[in-house]
Amino acid sequence: MDFLFRARKKISKFLKAFFSKRQSRIGIYGPPNAGKTTLANRIVRDWTGDALGPVSEVPHETRRARRKEGIVITGNNGGSITIDIVDTPGVTTKIDYKEFLEYGLEKDEAVKRAREATEGVAEAMHWLREDINGVIYMLDSTLDPFLQVNIMMVGIIESRSLPVIIVANKIDLPDAAPQRIKSAFPQHPVISISGLEGSNVEELYEKMVEYFG
Amino acid sequence: MIQGVQIDLISAERLDKMTMMEKIRLILDDVMEGNIVVLEKGLAPEEQSKLIELTMREITPDGFAGIEMETYPAKEKPGFLDRLLGKTAQARLTVIGPADQMKTIKKEKDFITAWVSSR
Numbered sequence: 001m002d003f004l005f006r007a008r009k010k011i012s013k014f015l016k017a018f019f020s021k022r023q024s025r026i027g028i029y030g031p032p033n034a035g036k037t038t039l040a041n042r043i044v045r046d047w048t049g050d051a052l053g054p055v056s057e058v059p060h061e062t063r064r065a066r067r068k069e070g071i072v073i074t075g076n077n078g079g080s081i082t083i084d085i086v087d088t089p090g091v092t093t094k095i096d097y098k099e100f101l102e103y104g105l106e107k108d109e110a111v112k113r114a115r116e117a118t119e120g121v122a123e124a125m126h127w128l129r130e131d132i133n134g135v136i137y138m139l140d141s142t143l144d145p146f147l148q149v150n151i152m153m154v155g156i157i158e159s160r161s162l163p164v165i166i167v168a169n170k171i172d173l174p175d176a177a178p179q180r181i182k183s184a185f186p187q188h189p190v191i192s193i194s195g196l197e198g199s200n201v202e203e204l205y206e207k208m209v210e211y212f213g
Numbered sequence: 214m215i216q217g218v219q220i221d222l223i224s225a226e227r228l229d230k231m232t233m234m235e236k237i238r239l240i241l242d243d244v245m246e247g248n249i250v251v252l253e254k255g256l257a258p259e260e261q262s263k264l265i266e267l268t269m270r271e272i273t274p275d276g277f278a279g280i281e282m283e284t285y286p287a288k289e290k291p292g293f294l295d296r297l298l299g300k301t302a303q304a305r306l307t308v309i310g311p312a313d314q315m316k317t318i319k320k321e322k323d324f325i326t327a328w329v330s331s332r
């Protein structure tokens with residue numbers, strides 16, 4: 001009896017570890033240029049030593065969702081989570097290749113970039129409905145958080161009952177106003193960081209272990 | 214007045230009778246023709262998500278450049294407490310238009326708002 005009980009406990013523990021590994025696929029969403037790739041690279045670098053993708057001030061540098069699997073993040077109290085981190089293209093409802101021309105790209109290159117960007121956004125939306133178990137929603141804290149696309153995206157994420165941590169990024173900039181983001185989304189934890197300089201990312205890691213674990 | 218822009222109002226009653234894909238197809242086909250669609254009732258989050266995905270698949274260079282969407286909540290913006298409880302006020306009206314014509318819409322925004330509030 002005792003043996004059976006213990007065996008069952010062991011199996012359920014094994015299954016739990018197995019499934020929780022598969023379950024924690026964390027998507028980084030948010031508008032273009034919020035700093036998603038910068039943060040994704042930092043997470044991957046801090047916990048595995050590799051890099052994920054190129055960062056650029058040109059919008060839609062990340063055209064396809066990029067994924068890094070099996071990242072183990074350990075919190076202060078010794079708890080840890082194993083996650084796959086998915087860096088997504090910035091969600092938008094419109095893309096015009098002509099915008100890329102302003103950054104000095106040739107037309108062919110701009111058209112190609114726009115096409116890839118549309119595919120990437122479609123894919124990111126699809127993933128959100130099918131494949132993502134938790135979300136880091138990134139916002140540039142120098143900008144107005146009350147954009148339709150942000151309200152809509154957070155609504156979509158909530159409707160799927162996914163845990164979401166909101167990141168108020170770029171607090172190193174003088175006109176950063178993370179408080180505005182906190183009052184826009186009081187129903188979710190908001191962590192203020194500078195993904196570029198790395199300030200306060202420990203608090204984000206703690207919250208991820210607590211929230212996505 | 215808005216010149217050369219057609220505004221199509223789709224009633225809540227009609228929307229209630231349609232499936233998700235029927236709604237999205239109707240909206241996209243209409244917007245891709247250059248029209249502005251006004252829904253008497255907001256889209257569900259699932260429908261918004263699918264609308265974004267399908268919009269992306271319709272974008273072509275020098276053709277359709279995507280959409281812009283504006284929703285007008287039932288009363289005012291949801292208050293702090295509403296948002297704390299995760300209530301995003303049921304949108305009463307949703308205006309969806311072609312992205313490249315939104316400048317016209319922005320200019321006529323007062324007109325749309327007046328029209329919305331007088332209903």
Ligand SMILES: Nc1nc2c(ncn2[C@@H]2O[C@H](COP(=O)(O)OP(=O)(O)O)[C@@H](O)[C@H]2O)c(=O)[nH]1
Nearest residue numbers: 033034035036037038055056057170194195196
């Ligand atoms: N000042 C500042 N700039 C940042 C920060 N994070 C990202 N950036 C910059 O913002 C731009 C967009 O960053 P990126 O990570 O590509 O944004 P993404 O489009 O959301 O992936 C780049 O020029 C980054 O260097 C930050 O915390 N502070």
Ligand SMILES: [Mg+2]
Nearest residue numbers: 036037061062
């Ligand atoms: Mg990126």
